[in-house]
Amino acid sequence: MQIDITFDPTNLGMKWNFIGNPYPSAIDFVAFQLANSAIIDGAAYFWSQATPPSEDAPGNSKLNLSQNDYAVFTIGTGGVAGGGPDTPNGYIASGQGFFIPAINRGTATFTNAIRMADNTSNNKFFKQSRSKSLNAPNPLENKLWVNLTSDNGVFQQILVGYVDGATNGNDGLSYDAPKVLQPNFAAALYSHIENDNTKYVIQGKDPQTLSPNEVITLGFINTMSSPALYTFSIDHLQGAFLSSHNIYLKDHALNTLHNLSESGYSFTSAVGAFNNRFELVFQDKALFTAQNHLKNNMLHIMQLNNQQVQFKTAENLNIKTIVIFDVLGRPLYHLKGHSHSETYRLSHLKQTVYIIKTTLSNGAIITKKMVKN
Template sequence: MDIRYDRSGEGPKRAEIQINTGSGFTTIFTDASVSPSGENNNIDLSSFSGITNTITFRIYAYNSDTQGGTFDIEELTVPTDKGIIINGSVILASPCVSTSIWNGSTWSTGTPNLTTEAILDANYDTSSNGNIQACSLTVSSNFDLTITNNTFVEVENDLTVEANANIYVASQGAFVQNDDLGTITYNGTIEVEKVTAPPTNNWYEYTYWSSPVVGEDIDGGLTDAKSNRRYLFNAENFLDSTAETNNNNATIAGQDNIDDNGDDWANVSGTTIMEAGIGYASMHDPVGFTGPGSAPYQFSYSFEGAFNNGVISVPIYRNDSENNDINWNFIGNPYPSAIDADLFLAANSNISTSVAGSGYINGAIFLWSQNTLPSATTNGNEPLNFSNDDYSIINASGETTGGDGTTAATLSNSNRAISSGQGFFVAFSDGAIPISTTGDISEGVITFNNSMRVTDVAANSVFFKGTSSKNTNIADKLWINLTSEVGVYNQILIAYVNGATNEDDGLTFDATKHPANAGAALYSTIGDSNKKFAIQGKAVESINEEEIINLGFTNYINNEIPYTLSIDKLQGDFLNNNTVYLKDNLLNITHNLSDGNYNFTSETGAFTDRFEVVFKEENTLTVDDIINNESAFQIIQHDSDRVTFKTGTSATLKSIAIYDLFGRKVYQFKGGNSSETFNIPNIKTGIYLAKAELSTGVIITKKAIKR
């Protein structure tokens, strides 16, 4: 270091040069007699090497004669006109403390770890040689690194891929860089393979993608997708001001979760570069469904380019010309590894209503998992439209499975995950302060960073089938499934979690659904709200024996088919130690759902109050033990198909309905007297339920056995 300084006649007579490399200042040079005419000093800094922290210099001048004395750093005329020059070069010290070289069979200094520089001077396959953890990694020229399914490579800092070297990452493999400032020097080939999962049954099923590499275009990444069925989503254009009825262009007030004029989805050309963090949707070419093999199919897609790495910012938008709709944005995991969904939500949903930049999205993630057939009666902008019920949802209350019975992967720390290459939807919060606003369009930003990335290989399998289990956890959570033999699958979650209330808390705790006018759907309700919920968060203290959970049900399948309601899984002290009952208010039946599934049938339509979940057995009927009140209601079978129904009071029979034990209505009669006889032909032997409504409004249900 060259430094020139002087003092006034009464200025400081002594000066020290001090340095701090991270543990406090120490003196490296002392001038015991500072000259008023100026001095040039050269200080040797060669002893300071291998320092990874910031170096701070300071000059401490003292021993002045009077308070008004001065000390000046003079200008040097050559070469910079500044009074301090540090000569020589500053070389950044490697953060790696050792080096290990792979020769094809062994590591030169032992298996590397996150403090070791790893060099591959031979081919390396993680399936046979194991996962790699390294401080930095070099794949030498002409060699291959293969990261197979269920394995990973984790690099703390930098990656170098030399000329003619190759890295291949299988669909369920993972490559993770930890330092956001880590570099990728890329002169060879990097390829990330992704296989469609869950498997697709039909050519019209869409997959949601996001590119894990830099610079890949649509033709390269989505090569085998149908060329006119590759889309991106324009959030600026999404506007849901009215609700369509029955996909017939007639509208009513409210929202149906569909863009009003259909300009939200846009076809993308093959030369379009897939931007990091942006979601893309595609349909596989129908040729792939002609065989070999049979459905369900899985198709392989390949993305080539340098890995995306570090902080990635993705713009998001909301159209404020309507404030009652959901401001959807289609984004995706930009990395060649899974990310922790909970860390992603924590970083992006901490919303401030007064300061821009603190968070922009509601705390929910929506993952597409198609199961319901496209229908002409489902609202949308096409002749046939998919059902919005088929999304798997993650929020602060929990997660639900998608339309095909699959759910997001869970990490070893119990957090949820989003796999590499996965596109998904989030919602720009109406309460967030935007970065900028142009007209009705407000802009925010989504941030991804390396701290969200995980090496947990199970998390990178896209989705896995949910399993029934009973787990004791702090939070009581109950998952209920609606299924049928014709492929209906719907799941809801009721979760008693900290932060939630019994009111509508928004998507962070209460995730809505919009059942299509096709198929069948299950949902929960909140108070007088007309919203339907796939996930409902509730206050922790509200779960007790008096708790009532209202369930709604829609059925738009014309054929009469049996449905099943069942507990998929549950957790928590209360739910593990109390019986879960299902009340069928239509049949006046209470069923022990903890002991077994409940089967029923239904007419078409929407039924907002047919079912309730309760936690104590009330004075209602059960399928196994139906109360026979002989004095109130009698059933008399005659030798023929004639049956007499008779009340034991002055009340008359207003109506009588006959149900089988699946809940299917087999006969319906109108009455008017206290005793009515009807002909009931073609009824099989077995147990039936007769539900009588009396003129007093009392409803009596009684078991009848056809012999």
Template structure:
């Protein structure tokens, strides 16, 4: 390989490196700002220098990598080696960053490690609990087997197949990584640092319990790059499909299983050589695309005890994005002046990375147009044409303002211009006119009002539960869960911390349709079988306060 050196400004000799070059990084290089992805025969990162592979970029190396300085691999970046016998020598620092989707309380990810000697106390120190899977302890759940007539089962009979784990993270093995059970949905921002990058042939000792259905193994992509699920299946004769956990539904007391609260198999998507199927509990948003991201864990049903193998031929330089993040929920609200061709649109987005304050790059002031509809922060400040909020919750309230330079008193109409995202598309949008003291279901009809010239801050409020039944204690009670939803009859309610004292159900215009009191129970159930198929709101009263959940009666 011919040596080609980066000096901080230029390549020497001139020209971008190719697969025949031994690339030497003698000054800091970032693929996002200094020339893009790198293809090389061999790579050396000199001491006191940093090579950064930024998001969606790649480092593709035929042979060895030597790190005497620092190698940073961003979330969704890829580092690929071609030769299975190539080495990665780490005499400095290697950081591989992986961000999970936002996880609700009790939710988990299946994760592995792209580094050779990572530990539970290292990269997963911020997780509440880590579990590893013992296939030898697994036996298909009898209740599920009988109900499904022998279909594929991932539910254990005794509940002893997942054990708390505190040791080293084995390359190729997948682990259940659980976040804390309290607090809002939060991502785990992981930094793998211990050892060096996994490369070449990685084997996992598959366990086989006599039948394929009784032999679930939890494994993980061991590389700092995406891999092809198709190539993985083709390389392993004892694997006919891969199974992904899509973390959609909270654990449910009504789901068959050995625990008080069990996860549902409807949150599992499948991919094989024919293609993929979405998780039954979602729409096409969980359809696997045949790519497995850095460190992403997944399940296989082994058909024998042959070792499961990963190798460099499976690795990819793109597509490292299948650790799915929540859809961005967005709503565009429009105001139209009746009689004039003047209108204005306000955008509100619900985004994992945003806060309820001002976020640079996510919030923008309204324009000084003749007619304007805009939103405020919770304290009524700012006039925002675009506003970002945190992850969507139906208990949110968003204050809105309106301004017009039209001199005469005329009518205006507010409507939903567009709506995106799974949460918002299934939500009901209400507009409160604080001046007229009216509530309008914007999901069903537009709202027309009269106004003279002026600026009217905080005139409106957008919310997703009717005003008459909004609770004020949602932050305290945010881990209350209801199952199943939608439901045809019985609705179970689980309050992990506080006793439930009453559940009152309202229709969409705020009328009480049923109410039931309870004593000394954190887990209750109500029967909705007599109600018509529609959207309702369950006000859950506890000893610590109340909150409202939107429910769908089928």
């Protein structure tokens, strides 16, 4: 069976083709892509509804479905959930539709060689209700699935996989899949590639670079002005390294290190995009605490009379900038300094907790909490 694939190199939006599995059995997407690798790229996007229809979603109807609820599978790194908690495993059920990105115009061919003869591969159909992924994990590959949820219904998932064939750069859709973000989304979780502004829902990385010193930068966007409580959590993981090391969530805004291997991390956020607030690390918590203790001792905060606050560091250093945030991460003051000791009148601060982020002349960035009296 053959299907025409359209592609317009002058319009990247015209590379997407919606096709489906025509057989009464499941097909292996990896085998299908490899058989048609001159025509299609190595990723498949499955729409999986979670967000209710809305007037704000783009479309031709009064109520339209969100385009942010896509589950994604890449042949090199694996799959990630979309609108719900279930993950595509590369086996596409009978009648299942999916989007594929074309790399050339031509004809894609379905053959019996890509069909699955077992009784378990045909039980995942992505729309609203699906069964869990049944593919056996490869213990030699380290993969981490991270969820973002909220108390008002947000669900986002990303996958970072250390797999053969991947580098820490952009390796194309077979390993690195961009996140679909349409207007009016509530929140987003994604990962970064250095010197690349793309937001990734799946990121393949070089397995040789996975060590206790590895840092995974997480991007987060909040568009909701109404209060929401967000939570990061580990959905699941595989691989010898990830199974034998604690995974910590570092929150730079609050100077906090939380063990995600033990429990989820909840937080609030102001509206905005935060590309440097959160990181996943594998560093021992005691070492992190010791380093923070040394840095925190470099800055002393003293509340004086008349709403004045003094910031003081070592005499051989100068204070360059001070940014004061509320507990939602909103910046309230941007202050500049020139000496090792600076005093400011902060009359607009109420009696509550604030986050103080100070940059020193030696490049050190110190984040401390201050309780305003």
